[in-house]
Amino acid sequence: MSIFSKLFHSRQPPKTAPAVLTGSPAYFTPFSGNAYESDVFRAAVDAIARHGAKLHGSHIIRTADGRQPGDDNLNYLLGTRPNPYMSAYDALYKLITHFYAYNDSFGYIQRGDAGIAALYPLDVSGAQFVTDPTDTMYIKFFFQNGKQYILPYSDIIHLRRHFNRNDLLGDDNSAILPAVRLAQTQSDGIVSGIKQGASLRGILKYNQVLAPEKMKQERDAFTADFLNISNNGGVAVTDSMLDFVPLDQKPYSINKAQMDAAKSKIYEYLGISQKIVDSTYSEQEGTAFYESVIEPLAAQMAQEFTAKIFTPIEQQAGNRILFEGDSMEYASYGTRVTTLKESVPFGLFTVDEARQILNMKPIGGEEGKKRLQTLNVVQADKANQYQGVQKK
Structure with missing residues (x-):
């Protein structure tokens, strides 16, 4: 501090x-109500924060000619190192975690x-x-x-x-606390059931009167001889001095449907699903998560950062803070290839942008900035020249 x-x-x-x-x-x-202390709630918030922290913050200036990069120092703070003690990922992760936890x-x-x-x-x-x-x-x-x-x-x-x-x-977050408490109670119940099942296996009854110290010795000896993992045969031998009455302990167990119901309430409250939490989502599910959770978060952060960093006059001049991600990161390789096949002929991507979509290293320099376009697509005002028709 x-x-x-x-x-x-x-x-x-x-x-x-x-x-x-x-x-x-x-x-x-x-x-x-200590919602973040719940493993279910924390895992869900962590999933959102991990994806949200991958958003890249940048300062841009919107002009009549399009979008121009802004101040280099501000871009460094937003995209790399916002302060001497944390990375841009760390800072966004903390902001997003607090956003959902509090x-x-x-x-x-x-x-x-x-x-x-x-x-x-x-x-x-x-x-x-x-x-x-x-x-x-x-x-x-x-x-x-x-x-x-x-x-x-x-x-x-x-x-x-x-x-x-x-x-x-x-x-x-008081609205979700009952579900959080239910999930925690279920988790505690499982632990309690396991302990209960291992606590008492039977009653050892002696057919004679023994001193308390002697009874403890006999119990410990019986347990050491027959109720441990080294008793490979699984058989206990007794004589007329004692009777062993086994107890059939059946601890209460929580079925999967009950546990899933409590988890679903927490996940729905946060706007995600189990598959997002355990990273087993499909391409469509990942895209839906990005559009419904990450994009609104990016829009909110962009508007707040812009309003607080720039004066109204600077905003009127086109200064903006953007938080952008790559929605294609949830797409399969086949979808990425199809996207490039449909888009590259129109000159929508530079060489390096296309390589980034395929998770390939950029070429850099002027070659990486080139836009490739098929000759089958031309500007409308040059269509006649392309077809060899001269204006009269």
Whole structure:
């Protein structure tokens, strides 16, 4: 936390008050009934975060001539190293994990004299929206070490999920907690059943009165001789001194349908399926996951990063932050080849772009930037020249 102490020390406004729009004051706490402690919930969130963290962030400038690459330093921060302590993948993974685990995810934009200096995902124990006397919005963050820092909301990346009842924050995960508790109870029940089945195998009854110490000795001797894995024959021999009455323990077992029902509730709540979690999805299922989960997430991040990094005037000039992925990564090799066969004749891909679709190394240089096009496809205004017809 000393890292953030240095970053935030000089950014504290002199006086603030809780911010209230149309409802109650907005106060965030990451507590969600420990949903993320559930192995089912965590595995599902991890699957989304792993795929979402592969999105590539970049700064582009949209002009009348098309799309141009933006600032090199900002592109490096977004796509490679947002801060000295984590990669772009790590930063996105953390933001997305908080987004699903807490329904609110925060990131800090560190600005320097030359522009954006670094981007940090924030792991906080609480947050409260406040305003100063000029009604400028701030967030008071509470950290695990007890420190508090107040930062301008304009410097905070804020991603919200289930954005409904509160004016500024997403709703909590209380709706899914019953299913999370059920899944955990089922898991605990399996463990308990295994222990119960191995705890008591039978009753050893002696036909005479023995001292308690003697009974323990006889029990231990019987167990060592007959109830261990070295008893290959599986046969116990007794005399008239004792009787062994075996117990048929049948612990309660949870069937697969019951376990799958609890998992499905959690997966549906997060918008994914079992096959996405265990990476057994088909091409169609992978594409559906990308379009329904990853693409909306990319759109939300792009809009929030753009609004917080650039001023309105800079946005009007065409500055945008994009988070883009390769939807073809879920496509089979045959689909990729078919796509190239249908698209390359129209000059839609450069040589290196086509090679990337096939997971091949780029050629680079001018050769890699060339666009190949069949002679059977020409520009409409040059069709007559191509056919040898002269204008009158």
